[in-house]
Amino acid sequence: MSDRAAEKPPGASRRKLLVYAPLAVAAVGGLGFWAMLRGLQDGSFNPRGVPSVLIGKPPPEFALPALATSGLPALASADLRNLSRPVVVNFWASWCVPCIIEHPQLMELHRQGVPVLGVNYKDRLREAQGFLTRHGNPFQKLGVDQPGRVSIDWGVYGVPETYILDRNGNIRWRWAGPIMPEILAQDVRPLLARLA
Amino acid sequence: MRPFLLLVAVLLTATPAAAQIGDTNYRLGDQVQEQRAREIGKELRCLVCQNQSIEDSDASLARDLRRIVREQVEQGASNEQVMRFVHDRYGDFVLLRPPVNAATILLWATPALALLGGIFTIWRVRRRAPGIGPTELTEAERQRLAKLQGDQRA
């Protein structure tokens, strides 16, 4: 009998490691969540944002008709190649409330000579013109995408959305949502300066 | 600031006036094709509502994408081609079934890993406790047992 009692269960040391498994998983998880919460607070972590597939690539081929009443030239992909300076492409619609909120920032860019090109998304022509008349026109060129297909080719999933292209015509930045003054100051201007 | 951005994000899901179901009697006539289009639709996330597939969502973008899916199916595109079309424009996030690549291999391996991990744990734990419960008798014990049984029979 005594010899059996003296036997040490063989797997005991390995089992000891196993009991630490739940704690280990909880610790790793906890660290991850901590990092996520900090990221939520400073804006680096956004679970609702959808990153653009086109970052670093040229926009798709397209040719949109003009908005006749505005007097602005139409917009096509040829206009986005061989640029002398970086440009801003903005997708908007007259029925979109955040577009009104961001409009002053677009007008500001326009006043400072930044080329702002527009795509009007799934709108009625008369109301689109009304929007520009009421709020001002920041666009050098404006394409009308009533069916919304060209916007889908860009990966647009809501309005407003804004893209910044560099001089080679590659998309370098995409912002889904209105351009608030902070975004203008912290993201848009520095990037335009860097790409110039 | 944050709550305002949240409000704005909600407003962002503002959709054009005609955003209700049916702008579309756009269903394919051919039942087989329609069924295929629905299967593809169920694999694509609606980016506006984000917790529905484009088949179930009433958002304007979802309806546009449903229409595009059906157009392509009608023109003879395969399921993979249609999915690739949407994936090229919207990225991994639009696929409700995550792609199998280096980033997601751990995810897809989870069922097998969990099962193997469980079996491993059970095996280790069962090996921990030998000698408790019915085991082989030693020679001395066997003789003692025989003597006891012999005594009883006698």
Place this chain on the structure above:
Amino acid sequence: MIPEIGHFALILAAMLAIAQSGVPLWGAQRGDSRLMGVAAPLAMAGFVAIAISFAALMWAYAVNDTTVVNVVANSHSAKPMLFKLTGTWGNHEGSMILWVMVLAGCSAAVAGFGRDLPSALQARVLGVLGLISLGFLAFILMTSNPFDRVWPPPPDGQGLNPLLQDIGLAIHPPLLYLGYVGYAVTFAFAVAALIEGRVDAAWGRWVRPWSLAAWSFLTMGISIGSWWAYYELGWGGYWFWDPVENASLLPWLAGTALLHSAIVVEKREALKVWTVLLALLAFALSLLGTFLVRSGVLNSVHSFASDPARGIFILCLLGIYVAGAFALFAWRAPSMAPAGVFSPISREGGIVLNNLLLCSITAVVFVGTLYPLFLDLLTGQMISVGAPFFNSATAPLALPLVMGMAVGPMLAWKRAALWPVLQRLWWAACMAMLAFILTLTLAGWHVLSALGFACAFWLICGAATDIADRSGVGRTSLGNAWNRARNLPRAAWGAAIAHAGMGVTILGVAGMGLATEKLVAVPPGGSTQFAGYEWRLEGVRDFMGPNFTARKATITVLRDGQVVHVMEPSKRYFPIGGMTTTEAAIRTSPARDLYAVLGEERPNEAGVAEAVLRLHDNPLAPWIWIGAGIMSLGAGLSLTDRRIRIAAPARRRKETEAEATA
């Protein structure tokens, strides 16, 4: 005045919780029965205080007291009284008060019904519950106080999301919380056992009813949520594997594993360490769900709008409770007495298999839900892990689980013979095969639904076989068997009913797999054919509700010219908040749900006004939730089993203690 009373009551409850956590735990360490005896009265008093606080909040909602910020943000005078009251918990702060009230209620129940428990165990359990209560009361008082006032008061509230003005959504949270918080009790028992260093049959005898009760409520809560998402559009149907839905499923899966392994601890004193771990895990997962939903890290329409600062607080609470408990486990578990032995083919072996598969499914759902978050955090890539992944990944694990569910209850304890059990189940296998073949021939090539029907029949017939076998059908006269069946312990009936209930739910799910739909535009007076009925749109008219205006369509459903149903789907517009909701019209019958939705109205090419209708035929849909109800009932029935309520070994120990101190 009344909100101040509510606020004060919360602070009082927090003070009581400080005492309830510190004193009994210290008393149990010292063996001082006076200090330990403090636990029960403190728990009862704490419950009274929090109940007063909850009542004060509900009062503020009932009278629409707009000096209270929470009422202003979430209510409105035009809301029907029922929804004013249920709106108490339809927001973050109010739902936290409900949460702590349920926790205090559970503590009071342990205090009240637990007089048979060994005093050290009861003291420790109440101590741990007090500690949890303290953490969440602190959370409420410091970050989410519902009693904050605003002056001057606005004329009226800002209304509530109209989606939340619904009876289904009103009862879903309380049932869920009864489940989530019920697992706090089993958690407390597990921690107490780890501190004591001992798990025995008496402990199992206490953990089992609590895990049954929590499981029963959680099943009902999840099922009502699913039913609500089914009839309310925009929420992904009855199950979308949405991250918040998964957050509620995780404790349910762990809890199912727990209630099975607790049986083994009680009857055979085996699987002790594992059961303790499961008890810790079930509550840890329920806390994780609380964190995910309220912190803002999850992308889901179900989440409360919350800010990351609250998330950090909850994360710290999780750190204390979950990491603390797991650390305690790692330290104390190895020194627990080794388990009883059993052969792999036995009831215990079946339960081990059940646990293995359930925990693997839990791991899959856990990883699938959190993977996108962690991938985004580490690499910035955004992926979706949606229904197609979860269905594909869990099905291969669920199938063997279902197959084992019919076999397991019929195996003997310790060492069983498998073949005779399988032989007794031959007819269940035949029924399953028959269902499979019939589905493929009658309904077309729907393999998954056919498999679902086979599983459903396997489970239901298997449960019937279990009862028949225990009653001795085939071995003795039918009369005798009937008598034995009537006198079977309630837990045996409860288990069979619960397993059959799972089969019923699977029946409903398989039926939904055969659902069809039709999208059609009809003018008033026009009709269309669908699902063997003629659907005639009589017209669409305006309609006024208490706080909304609506367009309501009247559809007559005819079979062979005879009117069988009238359905009235509508679209509602809520002026406060400016939201539109779509109300489906559902006609439920045992065989199917007919589901009609009103879309937009617009003129066709001829200028005639048409309404777009989406019609669904959902075969066997109601059985999904009826099955869940049957499962809960089975668990409830098991709870009433006499053997569970009479904790005989515990009483004997109490007598020994009395002798020792005498």
